[in-house]
Amino acid sequence: MKALIYSVPGETEVREVPDAVIQEPTDAIVDVIATSICGSDLHVVSGDLVPDTGFILGHEMVGRIRELGSAVKNFSVGDRVTVSPAPYCGVCASCRRGNYAHCQFGGVYGCGETYGGFAGSHAERLRIPFAARDMIRVPDHVSDESALAISDALTTGAGGVTKAVTQQGRTIAVFGCGPVGLSAIHYATIWKPAKLIAIDLVPERLEIARQMGATDVISAADPREELQRITGGVGVDAAIDCAGVEATFQAAIDSLAPEGFLSIIGIPHKPVSFDIAGALRNGLNLWTGLADVGPAQTIMDYIADGLLNPDAIFNHETTLDEAPALIKTLMTSRDHGIVKAVIRP
Template sequence: MKAVTYRGVGQVAIEDVPEPKIQHSGDAIVRVTRCAICGSDLHIYHGHIPGMVPGSVCGHEFTGVVEEVGPGVQAFRKGDRVVGTFHTACGHCPMCRKGAYNQCREYGVFGYGVAFGNLPGSQAEFIRVPYADVNLRVIPRELSDEKALFCGDILTTAYGAVRNAQLQPGETVAVIGCGPVGLMAIQSALAQGAARVLAIDLLRDRVELAERLGAVPIVASETNPVAQVNKLTGGLGADVVIEAVGGPRTVALAFELVRGGGRISAVGVTTAESFPFPLATSLTRDISFRIGLANIHRDIDATLALVAGGRIDPEVIISHRLPLAEAVEGYRLFDSREATKVVLIPGE
C-alpha cells in the first residue's frame, strides 16, 4: 500500500509499505478515507520526537471504513464508517477505568514512533487499530468523513482544554494561537457558553478567520495583546486563557492575560523540558494552571454530537485537500504556514 513515511529531518516520502494485518483479537483494519497533517506531525518533521526510525509511517488523524475485525471486536463490523482516536487506550487498566484514558498503561500515538507505542500511522491507505472497541467511533450518518475527521484529535483536544478550564457561562476566554487547535478552541468555548472569545495570533489572516467564527481579533504582531485584553476586560484580564501554541513564551503570555482567580489551560504541544513557573505571582493572584495530554476518549462523543448538531463546523479550518500522493507538498505548505490545515485523500 502507499503511505507517507518519515525519512529524516525535514523529509517525508510516499512509499510502498506492507498492508497491516490483524495481530490481536481486538484489532480492526480500517481503509483510510481521509487523513490529515497535524501540527504535532511537524515536531516529527523537524526531528524533535525520539524513536522515529526512517521508514516509519506518519500521521494520527483519520477516518475510514472497517475492512476486517479480530474475533474479540464486538462494536464494529466490516463496512462501518469510523473515526479513530489519535491516541490509543486499552480500556481496562486502572487509569482507563478512572476515565484517564490519556494515562493508559498501554498508551500509544499512531505514527509517533517507538517512544509512543510504535504504532504505524494513518497517512496511508490502511491502518491497524488495536483495542478497536475503545479506539474507534462510528461516524453518525449525517456527518461526512471530513466533518468527523477532527473529532479524533484537534477538535476534541481543544474542547477538552476548555472543559478542563471549568468555563462558566458568560465568561471571557482568551485563546493564544489561531492555528487549527486554537480555531477549534474558539468554537468549543462558544459552544460551552463563553460570552466572548478573544483570539490572539501573530498572523492577521488567522485572526481574521477567528473573527469569522465569532471571536474578537487581536493581531499580536501589530498591537500589545496584554494591553488589548486589559482594555477589552476593563483591566481585569480574561477569566480563562487557552494556550494553543506550545512552549515557554506563549505559556508566559497566558499568565499575563489571565485575571486574578482565573484559569489557564495549556494544550499546545511542546518539547521544552522546563518553564520558569511564576510561583509567587500565581499564589497571590490565585491562578489555576493546568497542562496535559488530550483525553480524547473522554470527550469524543460530545464533539461528534456538537458537530452533528451544527454547533461546531470543523471544516472551516481546511485550506488544502490533496491526494495522498502529494503529501510531500502538503507538509511543505503546512510547515511554511501557507496552509491552515491539509487533508490528504488516499486513493486519489
C-alpha cells in the same frame, strides 16, 4: 499499500509497505478515506519529539471498516468511523481512572516506538487496536472533515477548554489560531462565553476565528494592553495557550484575572520561565496535558446535532503522493496560507 514514512529528521517519503492486518481479536482494519497533518507530525519530522525513525506517520483519520477482529461485535464492515489519536485499552489502572492518555497499553498513532509503536494514519489502511471501544461511528450527514477534526484538533482544543472553563458566561482568551486554537474557540462556544477572544498575527486565521465563534480578535505581538481594554481591566477568566512559545505563555499568564485558569496545549520547542510567586499571589490555576480522548463521542454528538461544525479549519486538500512536499512547505514557509490540509490516500 502506500504509506508516508518518516525516514530521517527533516525528511519523509511515500513507500510501498506491507498491508495492515488483524493482529488481535480486538482489532479492526480501516480503509483510510481522509487523514491530515497535525502540528505534532511536524514536531516528529523535525526530530524534536521522538528519537526513532522509519515508521508510518499520522494520527488523524476517517475511514471505512474493511475487516473486523472476532471480538468486535458493535461495528460492521463498511461503517464510516473515526478514532482518537491515542488508542487506549479501557481496562488498565490508568484507564479505569479515566486517564486514557496514559493507558499502560496505549500510545499515539504514527509516533514510533516511543509512543507505543502503532503505525500511523498516513496510509491507505490503518489497524485500529481496541476497536470496539476506540472507534466512533460517523453519521451519514457528518462530513469527512468534521469527523477528521475529532481525531485530534477538536478533541485537543475541547480538552484545553474543559480544563480552563468552569462555568458558562466566562471571558475566555485563546492564544494562537492554528487548527487546535481555532478548534478551542469553536468548542468554547458550547460554554456560552461572555467574551471569546482570539489572538493571532495572521489576519486570515482571525477571520476564521470569527466564523467559528470569536466575539473579539487581537492581532498584536503583545496583546496584554488590548486584553485589558476588552475586559475592562479585569482580565480573563480562562486562557488557552495553543501556540507553545514564551511570549504567548507569559501574555496568557499576565492576562488572567485572580483565580483564573490557564490550559497549555501548544507544544513548546524550548523551556519557558514561570513566575510562580506571581501565580501564588493571584491564586492562578495551571493545567497542561495530552488530549482527553474520553469525550470524543460527546463531541461527535455535538457535530451531529449541529452545535459544532469544524469544517472551516480545513482549507487545503492533497494526495498521499504529494504529502512529502506539503510537509516541507509547512515546515519551511510562513506564507503558505494553509490552516489544515486533508490528505486523501
